[in-house]
Amino acid sequence: MKRLAYSLLIVVCAVMFYGCGGNDPDPIAPNPFTLWNSCEALTTLQTYVTDVTNPSSPNFIPQEDRIATFDMDGTFVGELYPTYFEYNMLEYRVLDDADYRDKAPDDVRETAEQIRAFVRDGQKLPDHFDMKHAYAAAKAYSGMTLAQFDNYVKTYAALPANGFVGMTYGQSFYKPMLQVFDYLKANGFTYYVVSGSDRFICRSLVESIGIEPNRVIGMDVRLQSTSQGAEAGVNYTMGKEEDIVRTDELIIKNLKTNKVLQIAQEIGKVPVLSFGNSGGDCAMHNYCLSNKKYKTAAFMLIADDDARDHANRDKGLKLGEQWREAGYIVISMRDDFKTIYGEGVQKVDFTFN
Numbered sequence: 001m002k003r004l005a006y007s008l009l010i011v012v013c014a015v016m017f018y019g020c021g022g023n024d025p026d027p028i029a030p031n032p033f034t035l036w037n038s039c040e041a042l043t044t045l046q047t048y049v050t051d052v053t054n055p056s057s058p059n060f061i062p063q064e065d066r067i068a069t070f071d072m073d074g075t076f077v078g079e080l081y082p083t084y085f086e087y088n089m090l091e092y093r094v095l096d097d098a099d100y101r102d103k104a105p106d107d108v109r110e111t112a113e114q115i116r117a118f119v120r121d122g123q124k125l126p127d128h129f130d131m132k133h134a135y136a137a138a139k140a141y142s143g144m145t146l147a148q149f150d151n152y153v154k155t156y157a158a159l160p161a162n163g164f165v166g167m168t169y170g171q172s173f174y175k176p177m178l179q180v181f182d183y184l185k186a187n188g189f190t191y192y193v194v195s196g197s198d199r200f201i202c203r204s205l206v207e208s209i210g211i212e213p214n215r216v217i218g219m220d221v222r223l224q225s226t227s228q229g230a231e232a233g234v235n236y237t238m239g240k241e242e243d244i245v246r247t248d249e250l251i252i253k254n255l256k257t258n259k260v261l262q263i264a265q266e267i268g269k270v271p272v273l274s275f276g277n278s279g280g281d282c283a284m285h286n287y288c289l290s291n292k293k294y295k296t297a298a299f300m301l302i303a304d305d306d307a308r309d310h311a312n313r314d315k316g317l318k319l320g321e322q323w324r325e326a327g328y329i330v331i332s333m334r335d336d337f338k339t340i341y342g343e344g345v346q347k348v349d350f351t352f353n
Contacts, residue, residue, distance in 0.1 A: 271287070
């Protein structure tokens, strides 16, 4: 009996040490950030996530409250070719699309021409151009069904990204930032895209990286059913044969404090992590950092890599100082990213037809 007991003890110890079934010990978890250099921003993020996901930590955050918000353009999608995707697409729609260019209203055409002058000649955009563009874009795509608009966005996104070889607009994701999404998901976070760009443009672009449409917040135009006309939705019953179409009525440009208001309305919880790249994201960051219930952090990317991207390094460095003074954690695209767009992508001079 003693010999049997001793044998059983050995087996139990072996199972505890090697694992059931005689397997080797669990291998060390792979590095989730293979596209990052060792840097303060990454260390801060990993330390934060380790802390708030540890049930024994006083800073533990339940999974249902692990909410992260991300701006899109310039935060995880390229915006320097040489301007926002939605600006470039409007320029194309109004000035180059044979099916629409002769139908564009004068104010929409003027807006597209100002984008072209900025892109091709370096002319300064007028003050508050973001709002002018929003109103023009609402008109330019009015009457399209959501499926037609989605197809239009994806067709344009399949074009080569201006200023690069080896990449389309639809592929122009900052690859290191995609690893942040994967890391947060693996640690029980839910993330949302909160962008100043059109909500349905954002949905079309991020579909390829697995972000569900219900986790996208952006600029909105009013929608209506195809036969609704001027009838208010509360007084009209949509028929089975109808579709949903875009109108020319802008509801909201999702910038600055509007981002906060939309987060409050659509998510219903104050984020604990926030990622952005510009002054339009400061309100969203400050809302996150105002969370009194949980430990929080806010990150700002700076476009300081003028070798791999079309960046203004001096401007990026100045913004980095400004963001640090505001209490945000700065991510340097030049110093912190091993790659921006991935292998085979190369920055070249801008070209125009």
